[in-house]
Amino acid sequence: MADILHVGIDLGTSRSAISASNGERFVVDSFVGWPLDMVARKVLKRDVLIGHEAVANRTMLDLHRPLERGLLKEGSDKDVEAVRELLLHLLRLVGVNGQNDAANVRAVVGVPAASLRTNKQYLRNSMKGIVDSLLIVSEPFAVAYGLDALLHTMIIDIGAGTTDFCVMKGRYPTEEDQRTLTIAGDSIDTQLLKLIEERYPQANVTVFMVRDWKEKHSFVGEPQSQVVVTAPVKGVPTEIDITNEMHAACETILPPVIETMIDLLARVEPEFQERVRTNIILSGGGGLIRGLPEALEGALKGVGGGKVRYMEDPVFVGSDGGLALAIDAPEGDWEKLTA
Numbered sequence: 001m002a003d004i005l006h007v008g009i010d011l012g013t014s015r016s017a018i019s020a021s022n023g024e025r026f027v028v029d030s031f032v033g034w035p036l037d038m039v040a041r042k043v044l045k046r047d048v049l050i051g052h053e054a055v056a057n058r059t060m061l062d063l064h065r066p067l068e069r070g071l072l073k074e075g076s077d078k079d080v081e082a083v084r085e086l087l088l089h090l091l092r093l094v095g096v097n098g099q100n101d102a103a104n105v106r107a108v109v110g111v112p113a114a115s116l117r118t119n120k121q122y123l124r125n126s127m128k129g130i131v132d133s134l135l136i137v138s139e140p141f142a143v144a145y146g147l148d149a150l151l152h153t154m155i156i157d158i159g160a161g162t163t164d165f166c167v168m169k170g171r172y173p174t175e176e177d178q179r180t181l182t183i184a185g186d187s188i189d190t191q192l193l194k195l196i197e198e199r200y201p202q203a204n205v206t207v208f209m210v211r212d213w214k215e216k217h218s219f220v221g222e223p224q225s226q227v228v229v230t231a232p233v234k235g236v237p238t239e240i241d242i243t244n245e246m247h248a249a250c251e252t253i254l255p256p257v258i259e260t261m262i263d264l265l266a267r268v269e270p271e272f273q274e275r276v277r278t279n280i281i282l283s284g285g286g287g288l289i290r291g292l293p294e295a296l297e298g299a300l301k302g303v304g305g306g307k308v309r310y311m312e313d314p315v316f317v318g319s320d321g322g323l324a325l326a327i328d329a330p331e332g333d334w335e336k337l338t339a
Contacts, residue, residue, distance in 0.1 A: 005101075007131075008146075008322020009090060009109045010139065011123075013067045013161030014185060014211075014285070016086060017319040020094035021327060027315050028089065029054070032082035033061030050089045055208065068161065084126045091130060105131040106334060108322035110139035113164040113178035124337065133334040137325065139318050140166030141173050143283045143311075146321025152275035154264065156257065156296075157318070158286025160185035163257060167264055167276060179264060183256045185286050188214060192242075192249035200240050204232045213242065218250050221291035250289055258299040265303065277306035283314045 006021040017027040028051035035041040040060035049057055066082035096105055109123065120136050127134050137145075140155035144166060149155070151170040156163065165179040193210045196203065209231065217227040227243040261280070268276050277300055282293060293308040300306035311317050 003104050005096065005105050006323060006326035007094060007105060007107045008142065008319040008326055009107055010142065010318030010322065011067060011109055011111065012159050014159065016090060017316050018090040018094055019316055019319040019323040021323060022095060024094040025316055026090065026093040030067050030086060031055050031063060031065050032085050033058060033063040036060055036062055048085055050086060080126065087126060087130055102130055103132050106133040106326055107131040108135045108137060108142065108326040110137055110142040110318050110322050112162040113138040113140060113166060113180045128337050131337060134337050135329055135334055138164065138166060138173065138178055140164045142318050142321035142325060144168045145325045146317055147281065149281060152272055152279055154276050154280045156261065156280065156282050158184055158282065158284040163286065165260055165264055167268060179260050181256050181260060183253050188249050188253060191252055192245055195245035195249060196242055199245060202233050203240060215285065217246055219247065219290035220250050220254060220295050223247060224290065254295055258296065261296065262303060274304065277304060280306060280308045282308060282310035283317050285314060287311060287314055
């Protein structure tokens with residue numbers, strides 16, 4: 001099977017990552033755009049732009065972010081085309097070019113834990129002709145597999161579109177072992193933008209600016225320092241203090257995350273609950289919010305205490321887990337795709 005290329009793909013609302021058995025790894029922003037008109041096409045000299053390039057040139061593009069809340073948008077042909085372009089781009093980055101190469105590719109794709117069966121079918125359709133064999137798993141399970149955290153562990157994967165929970169019990173997780181919340185990075189961005197606009201009505205701020213500020217300065221609990229950013233106010237670059245707004249927006253995820261974490265813990269067999277409480281792992285970009293592990297550990301004190309750690313470099317943890325699973329998966333687990 002030396003000619004088979006195994007890949008793990010973490011298909012995310014904000015960013016998508018791929019890890020391949022040939023040693024290649026890439027991450028791209030989950031944006032796809034087509035030139036709006038002949039002028040834009042003349043300037044760009046491209047038929048389609050993907051990732052950061054699409055975001056940077058968005059004023060000239062019909063820009064699509066096809067993975068809403070971590071799921072392929074339904075009912076939009078352009079979004080279906082966009083996710084296919086995104087997948088093709090990821091595979092090209094690791095050396096897969098065209099139908100002939102696709103015949104030798106086996107892909108594990110991570111999706112949110114509560115992904116609907118219909119959405120899985122959309123994804124299967126998008127992958128036809130791109131890879132030979134497919135295995136769709138939940139994103140937190142892929143993370144757990146990559147970390148070899150397969151027993152008495154809880155994964156909390158905070159992405160842009162969803163926060164996914166998975167309790168690992170030494171086997172494939174069932175629906176009862178998993179949860180998905182739509183309170184995640186995007187909802188923080190929306191809240192932060194609203195709060196900034198309310199406090200600084202004359203500032204000109206976009207969600208792209210807010211997302212960048214959040215990724216650099218997000219925190220819960222007490223601030224380590226003031227969060228001061230620069231934004232145009234009446235066209236003049238001006239420093240504005242958004243410490244309180246950042247704090248309020250980031251803390252919106254705490255109540256639902258804590259409630260879901262404790263509910264899942266309560267469903268673990270009693271003799272194993274302490275082991276799971278002391279082995280909780282945060283992953284995803286949202287897992288890097290400063291003070292979040294401490295806040296969750298504070299909430300666990302009421303149920304006997306616990307330990308929460310986070311992945312310092314979460315970019316490839318999902319795709320690396322998918323790759324590990326792809327390499328280990330037995331023949332019977334694969335779904336053969338036909339073009």
